Amino acid sequence: MNREAGSGTGETGNQSGFPASAALPTPPAPASRFPLPASQFPAIRMLDIDKSFGAIRANRGATLEVIPGEIHALVGENGAGKSTLMRILGGLMKPDAGRVEVNGRDVTGWSTSEAIAAGVGIVHQHFMLVPTLTVAENLVLGCEPKTRGVVLDYPRAAGDVRALSNETGLVIAPERLISDLSVGEAQRVEILKVLFRGAKLLVLDEPTAVLSPPEVRELWTVLRRLRDKGDTIVLITHRLDEVVDLSDTITVMRAGQTVARIKTSQTTPAEIARLMVGREVSLSAGRRVQPIERATPAQPSRGLEVRDLSVVGSRGIRVIDDVSFSVKPGEILGIAGVEGNGQTELVEALAGLRPVVAGTILIDGDEVTHRSVAQRHDVGLSHIPEDRHRRGLILEYTVANNLILGVQKHFSDHGIIDRDRVMENALSEISSFDIRPPNPALAARALSGGNQQKVVVAREMGRSFSVLLASQPTRGVDVGAIEFIHKQLLDARSQGKAILLVSAELNEVLALADRIAVMYRGKFAVVMPASEASEEVLGEYMIGTKKGTAA
């Protein structure tokens, strides 16, 4: 480790003595649409990075090389080691082995403050903003301009912010309170914050997870502008369409290793998916699945029926306002919408986790409006919750014990858990859902995100049910697992289950649902057959520019 070099002023160049043109082990010399600057140094070069957490080796000889002035996509399955690699780059972690170079300077094992000083800025997946302060106050936090050394020079701060905002195209009024901003606007502030600190090398970790399609397009425009201005951008994402849309070069990681570095113009989404997973994947998202023919007309009393439902949120406001709908057996009703428009509360109210103020909920004709979670289970409700770490799993419990959560009473006799049956159940679910590693005695915490989600899906779909609430069933899950979970949902539909699918992924809703509802501010802005829906049509309802009537 060469700490001394890392703490230099930033313009010292290649102190390490290694030739800057040392060939990368796997990929050939990268070609970029933009000529290399005179320095000839890659903006980032990470070589043979190793990093372990306990028994888990997050990075095993991972390699990344990013040319200055490009948008570089870093893709890979969950647990492939992308975030770890970026945390090492940002100085949040020190690698166990390997070299990190930024602009040709050996900075292995540097600190976050050194990284910021050298112009490396990381935009995190979760917002880190003070909600009670204004945009300008948040941006200058820690480096406030002051009058007479004490009082915050607010006009100057606001002026600085406005100038930067105009220059980058990240338009936002500096005087607005963070708590009043939408998610998309908050994200803009996050990016501005990093740029404000002088970042020339931006890392964005899953930036689009919470954005509506128009907001995503806006973000792309901004990122392209930043690139054209000469900034370097690393984009971590799961969504292959984004990768192909935006990036110049792609690095694919799998199981902690770098498996490929390709020019975007020379590849296809299918190839990237194959590289990520290590086998052929069918990309069902984006390809419309034909709805199954129903020979018999659905009985009206079966499935899920919701009438005039109102739910009050944690701040006393009606987060669900007089919503009515039904999901028939053999049907998937997709609910699209920007997060925070009541989807979470709707699912929680249906699952029995949130009290209902008014209205009725029927499952297969049984009224369950005020029944407990356990009683709803008994009449045939199954629920894949949106947050597996908070609700879906008990992380300290073993996989076997997690696979009986909610159905534990069916696995016990006279109050004693039948451990043989629990183990039997675990082994069969593990093999039919391909949960890896296939070890029922492992704590759920030790699994990767995708496998944790498979545990939840296996449990909820492995038992007998007639109505399924699937909330963000593929969030933070890699392509291979997404394909698998989608197939499970479609199989359940053809078996005559009624499925309510809530997803922030428009593609997912479009590909799986028979009918699509858009939630906006606690109401259904529109309900339409999936055949009439498209990203553009739904997008307008999602951001509230178009209002329709619930069909």
Place this chain on the structure above:
Amino acid sequence: MSTVTQPIGAKPALAGTPWRERAEEALIPPFVALLVALICGDLLILSYGQSPAAVYRLLLEGTWGNAYGFGQVLYKATTLAFTGLAVSFGLRAGLFNIGGESQLAAGGFAAALTGLALPVGTPLLLALPICMIAAGVAGGVVGSVPAYLKTRFGAHEVIVTIMLNFIVLALLNWFIAGHLHVPETLHTPEIHAGVLPRLADMDPRFHGSAANLALVVAVLVAFVVWFYLFRARGGYDLRAVGLQPPAAEYGGISVGRVWMRALTFSGVIAGIGGINYVLGYKHYYEDGFASGAGFLGIAVALVGRNHPFGVLIAAFFFATLSQGGLAIHAFVPKQMMDVLQGVVILAVAMAVPEVRGILRGARRRTDA
């Protein structure tokens, strides 16, 4: 072998964490903590101008070295086992029961009253369960108050149990001082039935020590607690609530009901602990007999890492320190043992995660 999470090409690892690793992780960290405590003890003893070796020898002779001392250790460990199990049972559900002191006293009081009410000559096989039920119910009633207040109004159980200690102990004092005492004393008359046989009745070498059949009851209760926590559905629910309340709620578990059950039964366990003193030792209820055993139960639960069997070992260890303090009184003040107890608690709280991390690190290096 370790359990590596590999998304691709992982070899199936059918075994869980191997028992040897689990045993190492369970045993080595407490030993390191003990070593730290011993070194601190050395320094303390040296500061009194005494030889640590001589003092420790005396400590061992006074506790494990002779039957009387060992009997006293077992007697003290019995009460601590009950209060430690009570605290750990609550903690498994994520609730901190600081009310062990008053629950223990209430249990002892009820056991004494029951023993008084039973006719002379009631066979032990009948009298013991009745007294135990009475003690358990009394402790459970005291425990159910914070449980109800928490479930119904969201009152924090730490505050309520602490405050309830004062109320219950003052009430018991009033009963004893005002109504039930033998003149000139602060205790009840001797019980008529339910006197537990002492260890000394079986082996005369234990003569004079207070160790009694309640020890066996404590071990049985520990086993029942273990079985409930790790084999019964109720324990599955209880631990789920303790680990992740939102997930438990999602799993159809009524969090409020589990809280109610956990705190009430925590009180029941502490209450039954009252039989050790009342039925096994003095045969009457005396004001202030708990004398901190309820509070020490928190430390016992912590050092025993909330595992019923760990609690038994920790109770034995703390009882040794307490009895040892008396044995070495001639050389160093017995308060040294209180200091040492504090050091042990700190050392366990800090050393256990540290040492565990070092162990795992070392294992990884040998794997690589």
